[in-house]
Amino acid sequence: MKATVEKKEGCVVDLHIHLTREEVNEEYELVYKKLNRTVKVPGFRIGHVPRSILDTRFRERIEKELIESIAPKYYKKAIKEVDIVPLTPPKISAFKCRKDEPLNFSATIEVKPDIELGKYKGIEVEKKVYKVTERDVEKRLKSLQLQYAELVDVEGRGVQKGDTITINFNSFVDGKPIPGLKGENFSLDVGGDVLLPEAEEKIIGAQVGEEREIKIRLPENFKPIEFAGKEATFFVNVLSIKEKRLPVLDDEFARDVGKFSCLSDLKENLREELERAFEMRTNQELRNELLDIIISNSRFEVPRVMLEGEIDLMIRDFSNDIKPQTLSQYLKEVNMSLEELREDFRPYGEKRLKRGLILDSIATKEGIEVTDEELEERIKALGLENVDKAKREDLLEEIRAEKTLRFLLEVSNIKEVEGKREEE
Numbered sequence: 001m002k003a004t005v006e007k008k009e010g011c012v013v014d015l016h017i018h019l020t021r022e023e024v025n026e027e028y029e030l031v032y033k034k035l036n037r038t039v040k041v042p043g044f045r046i047g048h049v050p051r052s053i054l055d056t057r058f059r060e061r062i063e064k065e066l067i068e069s070i071a072p073k074y075y076k077k078a079i080k081e082v083d084i085v086p087l088t089p090p091k092i093s094a095f096k097c098r099k100d101e102p103l104n105f106s107a108t109i110e111v112k113p114d115i116e117l118g119k120y121k122g123i124e125v126e127k128k129v130y131k132v133t134e135r136d137v138e139k140r141l142k143s144l145q146l147q148y149a150e151l152v153d154v155e156g157r158g159v160q161k162g163d164t165i166t167i168n169f170n171s172f173v174d175g176k177p178i179p180g181l182k183g184e185n186f187s188l189d190v191g192g193d194v195l196l197p198e199a200e201e202k203i204i205g206a207q208v209g210e211e212r213e214i215k216i217r218l219p220e221n222f223k224p225i226e227f228a229g230k231e232a233t234f235f236v237n238v239l240s241i242k243e244k245r246l247p248v249l250d251d252e253f254a255r256d257v258g259k260f261s262c263l264s265d266l267k268e269n270l271r272e273e274l275e276r277a278f279e280m281r282t283n284q285e286l287r288n289e290l291l292d293i294i295i296s297n298s299r300f301e302v303p304r305v306m307l308e309g310e311i312d313l314m315i316r317d318f319s320n321d322i323k324p325q326t327l328s329q330y331l332k333e334v335n336m337s338l339e340e341l342r343e344d345f346r347p348y349g350e351k352r353l354k355r356g357l358i359l360d361s362i363a364t365k366e367g368i369e370v371t372d373e374e375l376e377e378r379i380k381a382l383g384l385e386n387v388d389k390a391k392r393e394d395l396l397e398e399i400r401a402e403k404t405l406r407f408l409l410e411v412s413n414i415k416e417v418e419g420k421r422e423e424e
Helices: 021-036 051-057 059-082 134-147 197-203 251-257 263-297 304-321 327-333 338-366 372-381 389-410
Strands: 002-007 012-019 103-110 124-129 150-153 164-173 183-189 211-217 231-245 413-418
Touching: 002 059, 012 021, 012 059, 021 051, 021 059, 051 059, 059 103, 124 263, 134 263, 197 211, 197 231, 251 263, 263 338, 263 389, 304 327, 304 338, 327 338, 338 389, 372 389
Parallel strands: 124 413
Antiparallel strands: 002 012, 012 103, 150 231, 164 183, 164 231, 211 231
């Protein structure tokens, strides 16, 4: 047998497989023997039917069994011979066998990409370090204060920004209801931009029991697209208005929110939390930037089937994150189709895959592997029991990627700079 690879578009290849006449005849022999053990022909004992009779009476069956035997058997041999990793089941070209003649057939498959690694050692990369300021601590303290605020009914005034209100509302364009923009006993933090910002702005001043008709222009990127850029009418009925009564920021507040003796201890704890969060952000950005530079230095394509599988995983994770809301409920609420959501995830899925593929390629080239001790240590640290083969393989891949990242950081030229935040 001889196998050759013909590259097609993307990560698709045609695997051309050639069998010699001797190999074809061997397959015929196997099919004859199998057939002779099972068929009954009048005048002959089982196992003693002449081949000429078998050829005449069971020609179609012989040809069918030959194809079913040859295709998977020699396809498996071929992928080992050419050393490729298939990602999809093969599409086998139609073929017929003839005794005493060689045989050619092809299998079309999508494979792991050949990665042409560029420079990955000595990369110059900036490590953006973020410093915790007093403003950061005060902002976090204010957020904590809001979490512990008491909602109290408002009397004698209308809606103000920052209030929490309960409303019933409907929305229409040219008399047609807008999908997802309808609610009963809907709780809304005014100014939080849960509804369209312009609509929330026009609720300000409304009294309890008042019904307002609000007209706004929908954004050009609004979905469904049929409503984009059109004038919409909202009917909003204010059922209740509550304002937040904030607790006093003092030592008693610190004791209420945790085991802190005074407000200064609470602030110090918030500072430490922020420092840990900023450090995680710094390290994550450093790793991502380093990998993105290496990816830009290298040449490879992301297999379509791998990308679709990655998007499937992202959709599954997203569905778990929004529970108890279902994915269909979410899509209806945001006026989006599943395909549109997949397209939103696509660039992120492609980036994740590229980073994973480049790490795997570098690990292979550098001989980075995971020891049994490292794997068992990770399993123990996670408190896992009865770990199946699939989970062990996932952990092996995870640890190998972590070790490769550490290696890349060690061989890079890292320069610390002060990180600039968007709010600055």
